[in-house]
Amino acid sequence: MRATTVDLALDTRGGAAGRRTLAWTGGGLSAAAALAGGFLAPADAAQGPAQRLMYLHVPAAWVAYLAFGVVLAASVAYLIGADPRWDHFARAGAEIGVVLTALAIGTGSYWGHLVWGTWWAWDPRLVSTALLLLTYTGYLALRRMLTEHTGGHDGDRAVARPAAVLGVAGFLLVPVVHFSVLWWRSLHQQATMLAPERPPIDPRMGLALLLAVAAASVVALCVLLHRVVRLERRRSVPAAAPADPARRAPARVG
Amino acid sequence: MIRRPGRIALIGVLLAGGGLLVTSALQDTLTYYRTPGEVLADPEVARERVRLGGDVVPGSLRREGDLVVFNLAEAGHEIMVYQRGVPPETFREGESAVVEGHLSTDGVFRADHVEVRHGNEYRPAEAESSDAR
Numbered sequence: 095m096r097a098t099t100v101d102l103a104l105d106t107r108g109g110a111a112g113r114r115t116l117a118w119t120g121g122g123l124s125a126a127a128a129l130a131g132g133f134l135a136p137a138d139a140a141q142g143p144a145q146r147l148m149y150l151h152v153p154a155a156w157v158a159y160l161a162f163g164v165v166l167a168a169s170v171a172y173l174i175g176a177d178p179r180w181d182h183f184a185r186a187g188a189e190i191g192v193v194l195t196a197l198a199i200g201t202g203s204y205w206g207h208l209v210w211g212t213w214w215a216w217d218p219r220l221v222s223t224a225l226l227l228l229t230y231t232g233y234l235a236l237r238r239m240l241t242e243h244t245g246g247h248d249g250d251r252a253v254a255r256p257a258a259v260l261g262v263a264g265f266l267l268v269p270v271v272h273f274s275v276l277w278w279r280s281l282h283q284q285a286t287m288l289a290p291e292r293p294p295i296d297p298r299m300g301l302a303l304l305l306a307v308a309a310a311s312v313v314a315l316c317v318l319l320h321r322v323v324r325l326e327r328r329r330s331v332p333a334a335a336p337a338d339p340a341r342r343a344p345a346r347v348g
Numbered sequence: 349m350i351r352r353p354g355r356i357a358l359i360g361v362l363l364a365g366g367g368l369l370v371t372s373a374l375q376d377t378l379t380y381y382r383t384p385g386e387v388l389a390d391p392e393v394a395r396e397r398v399r400l401g402g403d404v405v406p407g408s409l410r411r412e413g414d415l416v417v418f419n420l421a422e423a424g425h426e427i428m429v430y431q432r433g434v435p436p437e438t439f440r441e442g443e444s445a446v447v448e449g450h451l452s453t454d455g456v457f458r459a460d461h462v463e464v465r466h467g468n469e470y471r472p473a474e475a476e477s478s479d480a481r
Contacts, residue, residue, distance in 0.1 A: 136472030141438060145470060210463045211436030217380050225369055232362055239355060279380050279401070281446060286468040295470045 103183075103322050113323075117316045123309035130302035138299075144208035147201050149302055152287075153310035154198040155223075161191030161314060162230065162268055169261030172254060178329065179322075181254040184261050185237065186321035188230050190314050195227045210281060218274040219282035226271050229264045236260060249329050381446045384425035387457075394451035400427065401446040401465065409441050420445065420457075427457050435462040 102112045131149035138145035164187030172180040202220070207213045214220065240253040247253075275284045286295050287303065295303075381401035387394045394400070402420035408428075409418040416431040418441075429447055439445060439462060449459030 138470050139473040140440075140443065140466055142473075148470075209436070209438050209466055211438070212461075212463050215380070215463065221369055225366065228362070228366055228369070235358070235362075239358070243355070281380055281463055281465055283466055283468040286470065289468065293467070293469045296472050298472075299470050 103319050105323050105326060113316060113319050116312060120309060120312035120316050123305060123312055127302065127305040127309040130305050135298045135302040136296060141209050144205060147205040149306040151198055151201040151205055152303060153306045154194045154201060156307055157310045157314045158191045158194035158198060159268055159272065160311065161187045161194060162265055164318065165191065165261045166265040169258035172258045176251065178249045178254065181249050181258070182322045182325040184258060185248070185325065186318050188233050188261065189321065190317055192227065192230045192234065194314070195223065195230070199223060199227065215281045217281040218278040219271065219280050222267065222271045222274045226267045229267055233257060233260050233264055247329065249325070383422045384420055384427045385423055387427060387451060388425050391451055397448065397450050399446050399448050400457055401444065403444050404441050406441040420447065429457045429459050431459045431462055433460055436464050438464045438466065
């Protein structure tokens with residue numbers, strides 16, 4: 095029996111098997127992307143080997159957008175249906191997005207040091223990305239704060255509803271970040287793959303980039319599903335044994 | 349449990365951080381650099397420290413002691429730049445660059461910081477890469 099997308103987030107034998115398959119796929123794609131980005135693709139004429147940072151920087155940024163898209167969709171779904179499952183998706187998406195945005199800023203900073211000659215610039219793309227990181231870090235901080243304040247659990251309605259509102263509002267920044275290089279004069283170059291008329295990119299570089307994006311997407315999906323399952327378990331365990339909800343055996347990774 | 353004063357402080361810090369980013373962003377960022385045309389049309393703007401961006405004119409790059417001299421051009425307007433200090437390795441003629449400094453009364457832009465802009469085109473290094481455009 096094949097696992098559908100819905101089963102993948104379930105804490106069942108079939109779901110765990112599906113997630114394992116997905117993890118192997120992600121691992122394989124990552125290996126392929128590392129080979130393509132490290133060896134198959136040539137170094138850039140103008141930038142030299144520093145341009146290879148693109149295969150980390152661009153996937154991190156794109157998949158961060160995707161993760162914040164998950165936060166948006168799951169937050170809307172939660173506000174409509176109040177199903178705690180969607181709240182778990184939103185939280186996991188925000189966690190992944192924050193890590194990837196930080197990674198994009200870190201790799202971008204190093205790339206900027208090597209090619210632009212500066213670690214940081216007060217440029218629209220860089221500043222809006224920093225704001226994006228701040229917003230979703232604030233989203234996670236808000237969840238934590240409300241949980242501690244109400245003395246309840248993270249998935250409670252008193253936590254999840256305000257978080258969902260912020261999760262929807264925060265996504266407004268994503269198009270600002272993406273189009274900042276078009277709307278304002280920027281040190282950061284404009285999009286290549288996502289441009290309406292694609293500027294020239296060596297096909298081997300394009301392949302390495304697409305492989306890296308695919309690998310990052312699949313790995314991020316894996317992490318998202320594992321995290322959702324774990325949050326689900328955490329929510330169901332205290333209900334079964336309410337005596338000591340803080341100390342639990344570590345959840346088994348399926 | 350974060351108590352009320354702590355919570356207000358946390359929100360305050362977050363808002364202050366965001367506000368700081370936004371204001372510093374709005375001051376310089378929305379026009380991260382000025383073009384030679386804009387600076388020539390209103391030289392007073394560039395008497396204080398500004399950023400100037402344009403393409404490094406091929407053939408204009410030379411060294412004079414510890415100065416690096418080149419012209420930045422965009423849309424037919426050109427300004428000569430005296431840069432004090434070594435530009436990044438990726439700096440070369442024909443590429444776009446942003447310099448930071450001010451316009452002297454003699455019409456020369458005196459800069460002490462260079463950032464290299466690079467395009468969104470990626471191609472392998474050719475055998476005759478000395479004439480890379």
